[in-house]
Amino acid sequence: MSYTKVNAKSLAMSDTTFTLSSATLLAYKYIAKRFSENIYELSRVRNNWNAEYAKDLSNRIDQALLKYFDETTATRKITVSEDLGELPSAAIRDLSLLRAEIKVDFHDNSEAMVKLLTTLGFDDFYCGVRSGNRECLLKLLCRVKNNLTDELKTQIVEGGVKASLIEKILNYAEELTKGEACKDLLKYTQTPLSEEAQKELDILHMEIKEICKITSNYYMFDPMKKDQFSISKVLRGMSS
Numbered sequence: 001m002s003y004t005k006v007n008a009k010s011l012a013m014s015d016t017t018f019t020l021s022s023a024t025l026l027a028y029k030y031i032a033k034r035f036s037e038n039i040y041e042l043s044r045v046r047n048n049w050n051a052e053y054a055k056d057l058s059n060r061i062d063q064a065l066l067k068y069f070d071e072t073t074a075t076r077k078i079t080v081s082e083d084l085g086e087l088p089s090a091a092i093r094d095l096s097l098l099r100a101e102i103k104v105d106f107h108d109n110s111e112a113m114v115k116l117l118t119t120l121g122f123d124d125f126y127c128g129v130r131s132g133n134r135e136c137l138l139k140l141l142c143r144v145k146n147n148l149t150d151e152l153k154t155q156i157v158e159g160g161v162k163a164s165l166i167e168k169i170l171n172y173a174e175e176l177t178k179g180e181a182c183k184d185l186l187k188y189t190q191t192p193l194s195e196e197a198q199k200e201l202d203i204l205h206m207e208i209k210e211i212c213k214i215t216s217n218y219y220m221f222d223p224m225k226k227d228q229f230s231i232s233k234v235l236r237g238m239s240s
Contacts (some may be wrong), residue, residue, distance in 0.1 A: 025065055025201070027234040028208045032058045034228040035211055045218055061204060068197045091137060091172040092129055094165060095144075098156075099126060105159035116152065120144050141173035 035042065036054040043049050099122050106113035117123055121143030128136025148166070157163050212229045219226040227233045 023235065024231070025061060025204075027231055028204060029058070029061045029065070030234050031208055031212065031229055031231070032061055034225075035215070038215075038225070042215065042218070045214065057204075057207065064201060064204060068201070091141065091169070091176065094169050094172070095122075095126075095129065095137075095140060098161065098165060098169060101161045101165075102156065102159070105156075105161065112155070116156065119147050119152065121147070138176055141169065141176060145170055145173040 032054070036051075036058055039049065039051050039054045043051075099117065102116050103113060106116065121140045125136040125140035125143065129140055148170070153163075153166060156166065208231070212231060215229040216226050219229065
């Protein structure tokens with residue numbers, strides 16, 4: 001097996017030990033997943049980057065979550081957080097699409113258009129959503145979910161919006177609510193670790209850090225993919 005070797009000297013020379021929270025480890029899990037999804041392309045970048053290594057990296061991160069953090073909590077967070085980093089952007093995209101379609105479909109009936117946008121919460125929360133405010137996103141999704149009656153749904157679909165788009169938005173409301181339920185755990189869970197555990201997590205930290213450094217340069221002209229390999233941006237997407 002050919003796996004990434006961490007520079008032991010660089011670890012030994014570190015002035016401080018990297019303290020890894022479960023939130024950070026979940027961010028690494030997300031990055032490892034993206035790494036695995038793109039491994040066919042990325043395998044051309046480094047000799048030791050291959051499907052076997054990508055799978056091993058993901059497995060070691062999962063095992064570290066279960067081994068060094070509360071097992072029940074970690075299992076729950078692995079499940080809930082699998083796609084948490086990408087849910088908000090997808091929800092914003094589809095909410096924006098719904099709003100645009102309503103404005104187009106009802107442009108000749110301003111009363112109906114204003115009523116729909118107000119009832120569904122776009123007037124109150126859409127500006128905040130566009131500026132990246134997660135609370136506004138959750139409130140808008142909840143407003144859509146609570147106020148979208150069968151009558152309004154029929155009116156919107158008959159105007160031209162696909163029913164599948166509406167169902168996706170309703171599903172986002174459910175998924176992001178689950179994500180919010182473990183938000184505090186993601187931000188604050190920290191468990192005292194043994195020296196052996198800390199060394200293992202230091203190695204994972206170095207591996208992910210090196211992957212991010214190389215892939216961020218490789219995807220220099222692909223901002224969306226580049227952001228998927230930014231530890232700070234993934235963490236911000238999970239807990240902001």
